Amino acid sequence: MNESTHIQLKILVERAVRPVRAGLRNKQKMREEMLAHVIGVYEEELQETGNESAALARTAERFGDPSELTDQLQGTVPARDAFDRLLDRVWFRPGEPTLRRAVRHALLLDVIVFLYIAAVFAVLHGAVADMLGGRWPLAAMTVYTTSVLLAMFFFVVGFTFLAEWLRRVLDGPTGRPWLKILLIAVGSCLLVPGIGFGLWLDGATLNLKDLLLVLALGLVVPGMVVHMAKVLAVRLRDHREWTALPLDGQSV
Amino acid sequence: MDAIQGDQLRGHLETMILSTLERGETHGLEILRRLDEAGCGLLKLKEGSLYPALYRLEAAGSVEAEFEAESHGRRGARRRIYRLTRQGRQVLEQGRAEWQRFVTVVGGILGAPA
Numbered sequence: 001m002n003e004s005t006h007i008q009l010k011i012l013v014e015r016a017v018r019p020v021r022a023g024l025r026n027k028q029k030m031r032e033e034m035l036a037h038v039i040g041v042y043e044e045e046l047q048e049t050g051n052e053s054a055a056l057a058r059t060a061e062r063f064g065d066p067s068e069l070t071d072q073l074q075g076t077v078p079a080r081d082a083f084d085r086l087l088d089r090v091w092f093r094p095g096e097p098t099l100r101r102a103v104r105h106a107l108l109l110d111v112i113v114f115l116y117i118a119a120v121f122a123v124l125h126g127a128v129a130d131m132l133g134g135r136w137p138l139a140a141m142t143v144y145t146t147s148v149l150l151a152m153f154f155f156v157v158g159f160t161f162l163a164e165w166l167r168r169v170l171d172g173p174t175g176r177p178w179l180k181i182l183l184i185a186v187g188s189c190l191l192v193p194g195i196g197f198g199l200w201l202d203g204a205t206l207n208l209k210d211l212l213l214v215l216a217l218g219l220v221v222p223g224m225v226v227h228m229a230k231v232l233a234v235r236l237r238d239h240r241e242w243t244a245l246p247l248d249g250q251s252v
Numbered sequence: 253m254d255a256i257q258g259d260q261l262r263g264h265l266e267t268m269i270l271s272t273l274e275r276g277e278t279h280g281l282e283i284l285r286r287l288d289e290a291g292c293g294l295l296k297l298k299e300g301s302l303y304p305a306l307y308r309l310e311a312a313g314s315v316e317a318e319f320e321a322e323s324h325g326r327r328g329a330r331r332r333i334y335r336l337t338r339q340g341r342q343v344l345e346q347g348r349a350e351w352q353r354f355v356t357v358v359g360g361i362l363g364a365p366a
Contacts, residue, residue: 034300036279065298
């Protein structure tokens with residue numbers, strides 16, 4: 001099958017799938033499965049007719065009206081998919097500069113963590129106040145919360161950049177720039193200990209247990225960076241492959 | 253004999269899909285082939301419509317599906333393989349019983365008993 005036919009078959013599928021309001025993962029499942037189907041049908045028809053354009057026309061006819069199919073597919077999207085769509089909108093914005101994405105994610109996570117800490121303190125307020133003889137340790141709480149929020153912010157920003165750099169390496173031309181990969185690996189290992197050290201210099205107290213936890217997290221982060229880079233690479237590749245298809249003015 | 257079109261299949265397509273999967277797990281195109289074969293070529297279904305029906309069955313727990321590991325030359329597009337679940341078998345049995353009742357009752361009314 002030549003490239004032009006392959007694109008025509010993808011357009012056939014994309015006409016039905018693109019208007020569906022569903023999460024990216026769900027839509028990608030529909031695209032891939034239905035593309036495999038129309039490729040199978042096209043090969044069958046080509047064998048029968050021996051003519052590429054006739055086979056393409058027969059494939060489109062057998063597949064059915066895309067707008068009717070869109071409605072049918074929409075009917076299969078479960079209500080819980082709305083959460084996936086929300087996550088997609090927050091997490092995946094193709095073309096967004098890395099710094100902006102990193103800061104946006106970091107601030108969002110800080111807001112969530114802050115609300116969580118506030119809720120925990122609110123729940124524990126009575127117990128802690130009783131334990132401390134009615135005295136509420138506001139200063140200690142402020143230092144603790146600020147340290148956590150700062151650490152989260154720098155972690156997310158650093159993590160986002162490391163994952164993006166690795167994603168570019170994976171998406172790049174063949175051959176691996178080992179020096180870059182080595183630097184990313186070292187950066188990943190040092191991300192958490194570096195933040196811990198920075199907070200320690202800033203006056204936060206770290207005991208041996210905290211230190212061991214920081215070192216253990218340092219060993220986990222490279223795996224997380226690799227995973228995130230791979231997920232990002234696949235998402236971007238799928239996005240480029242499907243959303244670039246011109247749906248108007250093409251006849252299949 | 254006239255072909256049976258998609259609209260006439262409404263309400264029965266899902267049970268028929270379950271019935272084809274009784275013969276073993278397979279992908280969408282093969283399900284259509286099995287339907288065509290069992291319907292002696294008289295079943296005319298817009299093929300895209302098969303997938304919403306499969307997704308509904310999957311959501312209801314009547315079938316399970318997973319992508320093939322390889323795309324086998326379909327340029328990266330993998331097929332999903334569907335298999336009947338225990339719940340799907342029960343739904344199929346129910347569908348068959350309901351169909352028998354329908355045919356008996358309506359056939360009796362129309363003066364054309366099954």
